[in-house]
Amino acid sequence: MAEQKVPETNKKRQISQSYWSLVWWKFKKNKLAIVGGILIILFYSICGLFAEFFAPYTLDYQSDYLEARPQPVVFKDEEGNFSLRPAVYGLEEKIDQTLRKRFYEVNRTKIYPIYFFVKAEPYKLLGFIPTDIHLFGTDPADPEAHVFLFGTDRLGRDLFSRIIYGGRLSLLIGLLGQILTFTLGMVMGAISGYYGGVTDVIVQRMTEFVGAFPDIPLFMALAAAIPVTWSPILVYFMLTLILVFIRWGGLARQVRGLILSLREREYVLAARSFGASDARLMFRHLLPGTLSHCIVIATLMIPGMILSETALSWLGLGLRPPLTSWGVLLQEVSSVRSIRFAPWLLTTVPFVLLAVLSFNMLGDGLRDAMDPYGGR
Amino acid sequence: MLAYIARRLGYILIMLVLVSFVSFLIIELPPGDYLTQKLQELQARGDRSAEMRIAEYRARYGLDKPLLERYWIWSTHFIKGDFGDSFEFERPVTEIIGQRAGMSAILAISTITLTWLLAIPIGVYSATHQYSIGDQITTIVTFIGLGMPGFLLALIVLFFAMTVLGQEVGGLFSREFQDAPWSFAKVVDLLKHLWIPAFIGAVTGTASLIRIMRGNLLDTLGQPFVEAARARGLKERTVIWKHAVRVAINPLIVILGSEALPQIIAGNALVATVLNLPTLGPVYVRALQVQDMYLAGTVLVFIVGMTMIGNLLADLTLAALDPRIRLE
Numbered sequence: 133m134a135e136q137k138v139p140e141t142n143k144k145r146q147i148s149q150s151y152w153s154l155v156w157w158k159f160k161k162n163k164l165a166i167v168g169g170i171l172i173i174l175f176y177s178i179c180g181l182f183a184e185f186f187a188p189y190t191l192d193y194q195s196d197y198l199e200a201r202p203q204p205v206v207f208k209d210e211e212g213n214f215s216l217r218p219a220v221y222g223l224e225e226k227i228d229q230t231l232r233k234r235f236y237e238v239n240r241t242k243i244y245p246i247y248f249f250v251k252a253e254p255y256k257l258l259g260f261i262p263t264d265i266h267l268f269g270t271d272p273a274d275p276e277a278h279v280f281l282f283g284t285d286r287l288g289r290d291l292f293s294r295i296i297y298g299g300r301l302s303l304l305i306g307l308l309g310q311i312l313t314f315t316l317g318m319v320m321g322a323i324s325g326y327y328g329g330v331t332d333v334i335v336q337r338m339t340e341f342v343g344a345f346p347d348i349p350l351f352m353a354l355a356a357a358i359p360v361t362w363s364p365i366l367v368y369f370m371l372t373l374i375l376v377f378i379r380w381g382g383l384a385r386q387v388r389g390l391i392l393s394l395r396e397r398e399y400v401l402a403a404r405s406f407g408a409s410d411a412r413l414m415f416r417h418l419l420p421g422t423l424s425h426c427i428v429i430a431t432l433m434i435p436g437m438i439l440s441e442t443a444l445s446w447l448g449l450g451l452r453p454p455l456t457s458w459g460v461l462l463q464e465v466s467s468v469r470s471i472r473f474a475p476w477l478l479t480t481v482p483f484v485l486l487a488v489l490s491f492n493m494l495g496d497g498l499r500d501a502m503d504p505y506g507g508r
Numbered sequence: 509m510l511a512y513i514a515r516r517l518g519y520i521l522i523m524l525v526l527v528s529f530v531s532f533l534i535i536e537l538p539p540g541d542y543l544t545q546k547l548q549e550l551q552a553r554g555d556r557s558a559e560m561r562i563a564e565y566r567a568r569y570g571l572d573k574p575l576l577e578r579y580w581i582w583s584t585h586f587i588k589g590d591f592g593d594s595f596e597f598e599r600p601v602t603e604i605i606g607q608r609a610g611m612s613a614i615l616a617i618s619t620i621t622l623t624w625l626l627a628i629p630i631g632v633y634s635a636t637h638q639y640s641i642g643d644q645i646t647t648i649v650t651f652i653g654l655g656m657p658g659f660l661l662a663l664i665v666l667f668f669a670m671t672v673l674g675q676e677v678g679g680l681f682s683r684e685f686q687d688a689p690w691s692f693a694k695v696v697d698l699l700k701h702l703w704i705p706a707f708i709g710a711v712t713g714t715a716s717l718i719r720i721m722r723g724n725l726l727d728t729l730g731q732p733f734v735e736a737a738r739a740r741g742l743k744e745r746t747v748i749w750k751h752a753v754r755v756a757i758n759p760l761i762v763i764l765g766s767e768a769l770p771q772i773i774a775g776n777a778l779v780a781t782v783l784n785l786p787t788l789g790p791v792y793v794r795a796l797q798v799q800d801m802y803l804a805g806t807v808l809v810f811i812v813g814m815t816m817i818g819n820l821l822a823d824l825t826l827a828a829l830d831p832r833i834r835l836e
Contacts (some may be wrong), residue, residue, distance in 0.1 A: 349808055353804065357534045454536060489652070
């Protein structure tokens, strides 16, 4: 009896699996994709939501240490004995006589312990909860103490904090731009594929025309056309719109192709014969069929958006200070001089690469998972 | 066939007119461009020669006339080969492009050659040894290469060359060869500098080519004609290289067509900017930064034109190589 029952319940469970739970099943098996997904969540929560909490200093805090090198982290207390509490060595200012340049040396006699959940500069968590607790920092009672894990820039601002803050705009432009591209691409593709005829021709010619321009040169030309006099926020939104304007065509084409094949299916005919309206057919029956495909494309397009912003801002054509993004941070290493004397400013690069890689890993996993019926 | 080419060329022509108009709009619209600044500067000087220069510019570019008329002046000059002046370099655009196009071509050709020499064998190996250790490593490396933007890689290479190797990187010539006439030593010097941008271009370019080559070849290897070739007792090497690869490589020709020609003009502008190469890419970037309108506009039109001609050439080559493809 018991032996017979087991396969039956198993079978029942399998039948009742929905498409999305099958997708989740398959996705879970892909370790790289899971890692990518977790990294992305971490990126967005650390940089996007709680940057003020994770950064030891505020965005515009200027210390007296200009272009200081990163302080090594050690596990020693002030007497030099081992302790579990991490600490950083102090920095000492020196002058290089031959280059006539100020530089910093690690002063191993001075040790500043790092405390967690310290009270430092006040800020508003998520924009409305006033608090002054930071994840880590030096003893607030000691004005001499400082912690620059990645060094400081030319104005003495802590690079670690700035990378966290910079990620906010860089990652947001990827997400925001992609949501807009997604919406526009889906709607235009659906209209083009569903109605056909003149509408189709117009949309197709539009995508072809934008597609005739190579990506990067057109980005640069459009971004350069943004007036310098505009406010930073306006520039930010304009840049997002430019990214959307150039990218929506590719998605629209794919959606159109899918819609063309879907609209001849029997279930669509059935829905139409029941008297479903155009809008209902499109949004209830056709677009959901293209959704899984589009989510994959959209995920894989986000890194391109982030990199475009980074490249444009780095060239000085995109975001400009006082806005801080990863591209703006990289502006400071665009000269050979700064790579030689302040190579730690390149620390931004691994973060950009990691974010891009995470999205690629997630997108690749999603692509495999979205087709749970085929393959191994 | 001829009718097809004529139609495609006509289409390219229409697109070019549209593209040039849009480029012109992009160039003209923003306030505070280089010409306006220049005029203000000249006006501030206010002496006779400055006033004459202003009058000259006004007449040449029709500054007092409406937008459409200005576009007409620009485009008619453009067709005659007069692309206007670069205000930053204070020289005709034709001269600047001519000066740098040669180096751009050398860089583009060496990058593309290196990319293909690496990508095709690796792609073939990866497909014929599917799921072997070599294939797994290739997959991981291409994965990283796909996500690695050229200009960040260039920054990293620059950093390592300076700190680890202690070598000056940047430019295509050492200082002593900068203005020297061509000689054997100069070519050697060029090669010493050329490999860095070519390598960076190859790293970012091979990844996608390897993926495509691998996928195509895997598809092809499963087809009956490959089986038939094997059944005829051909050597495995002949089967792969003479039968399977020949079919699998076709889609790559399209990529070559749409990338090779525009690369000559713009190249990888960002990488070239980091490494400070005397190619057209950095000039374009610089022209956009300072709103040097005629230079930027000309390069943009050229890039688009080259892309479209490249696409046409790719389609024609493909049709010549693959008899199944019919051009209509």
